[in-house]
Each structure stands twice: as C-alpha cells, then as structure tokens.
Amino acid sequence: MLPADNLADDSFNHDAEIQACGLGDRGALQRIYERESRYLLGVALRIVRDRASAEDVLHDAFVAIWRRASSFDPRRGEGRGWIFSVVRHAALNRVRDGARQAPLDDSVSTQHEAQAAFAAWREGGDEMERHAALGRLSHCLDALEPERRACVLHAYVDGCSHSEIAERVKAPLGTVKAWIQRSLRVLKECMQ
Incomplete structure (x- = not known):
C-alpha cells in the first residue's frame, strides 16, 4: 500500500x-x-x-x-x-x-484554497483535536446571522460560486461577496 x-x-x-x-x-x-x-x-x-x-x-x-x-x-x-x-x-x-x-473567479480560488486546507487538516493531527475544532466551528457558525451562515455553507460545503449563492439566497452578488468575506473574518477570530 x-x-x-x-x-x-x-x-x-x-x-x-x-x-x-x-x-x-x-x-x-x-x-x-x-x-x-x-x-x-x-x-x-x-x-x-x-x-x-x-x-x-x-x-x-x-x-x-x-x-x-x-x-x-x-x-x-x-x-x-x-x-x-x-x-x-x-x-x-x-x-x-x-x-x-x-x-477564474476570486471566490472559486478562495473556495479551493479552503477545501485544500480542510483536506490537509482532516488528514493530519489528532482525532480528538479535530472533534474539538469541529465543535468550535459549529459554535462559531451558529453565532453568524442565518443569511451569512447560509452563504458560507453554500460556498464551502456545497461548492457554489458567489453568483450561484446570490441566486439561491436572492441577494445581490456584491452583498453575498461581502457577507462571505466578513463571515470568514468573524469565523477566523472565533476559532482562535
């Protein structure tokens, strides 16, 4: 193997x-x-x-x-x-x-970078640490406003582009981009 x-x-x-x-x-x-x-x-x-x-x-x-x-x-x-x-x-x-x-849309690049980081994180480290981090992430996601949380999840879980997310949540593209960008900063601060 x-x-x-x-x-x-x-x-x-x-x-x-x-x-x-x-x-x-x-x-x-x-x-x-x-x-x-x-x-x-x-x-x-x-x-x-x-x-x-x-x-x-x-x-x-x-x-x-x-x-x-x-x-x-x-x-x-x-x-x-x-x-x-x-x-x-x-x-x-x-x-x-x-x-x-x-x-190449900036959102796609950012999304792929996050997916690669997640794959690297998932494959390395201690199982207990990963579960603790997932618990923190869940708590941090819950603290976001529902629309912003939905945008982040559509981007990083569903793999949607910013324009696809804008269609799903019925919000302007610029608003969706701003929500995701700000939400990622909030999540990063919360996870530290």
Whole structure:
C-alpha cells in the first residue's frame, strides 16, 4: 500500500522529506509524490478545470518543490502546507498565463484554497483535536446571522460560486461577496 493510501499513518514527516529534497535526495521527492500526488492533483484540477492541464501543473509543481526545497523553513509553516501552496500557486499561474479560457473567479480560488486546507487538516493531527475544532466551528457558525451562515455553507460545503449563492439566497452578488468575506473574518477570530 502506498503511503498516500494510508491516511492514518501520522509518521510521515513532510518537513524532513522536503529538507531531504533540498539536500538532493530524489527518494524524498518520490515519497512526497507517492503520499500527496492524488490530493495535489485534485487541488490543481479544481483550479484549472482540465485534467491534462492539472497533470502539467502537478509536474511543474514537483519540479518547483525539488528546486526550491532548500528554501523551505519549517519555522515559517508546516511542510505539507508549503507543498500544497506550491501546487496552488502553480495552478493559479497556469490560469493567469491563459492556459484556461474561462476566467477564474476570486471566490472559486478562495473556495479551493479552503477545501485544500480542510483536506490537509482532516488528514493530519489528532482525532480528538479535530472533534474539538469541529465543535468550535459549529459554535462559531451558529453565532453568524442565518443569511451569512447560509452563504458560507453554500460556498464551502456545497461548492457554489458567489453568483450561484446570490441566486439561491436572492441577494445581490456584491452583498453575498461581502457577507462571505466578513463571515470568514468573524469565523477566523472565533476559532482562535
């Protein structure tokens, strides 16, 4: 079984593997690929919305991980988050460079970033900590006004774009964007 298939395996040390890449250990890059590639491909695919382009993004991102691994500083953040951010930036650069015809809505980008962060959070850490955090999140969501809570849930649970949410809640698009943005700030403060 590949390490990527074993989500309960908490012994994988992303920081150490990235640092090993920085020292020229190709096996470390292979281990990162085996562990994370399917999740990273999902992040890229949600942003570029084309399988072939997402695979190209993933390839480019792993080249960037290899080249930039020596610049990784575990004091500035976790290795897994760093890897996901490299893929996310590579995908966004692909979109900006015109590899995809449809424009990328900021709400879609923010939503995909949140989904990737949630996936990383869900797969790592202690089960008890996750349950406690979910309880805090539920409490914080309950504190939001019903319309704003609905907008956040439509965006991050249902995967709706801002314009789709505006149609669902019968509110102007600008209002929906503002509600979501403010609600995310409130949730972030509440979760700390």
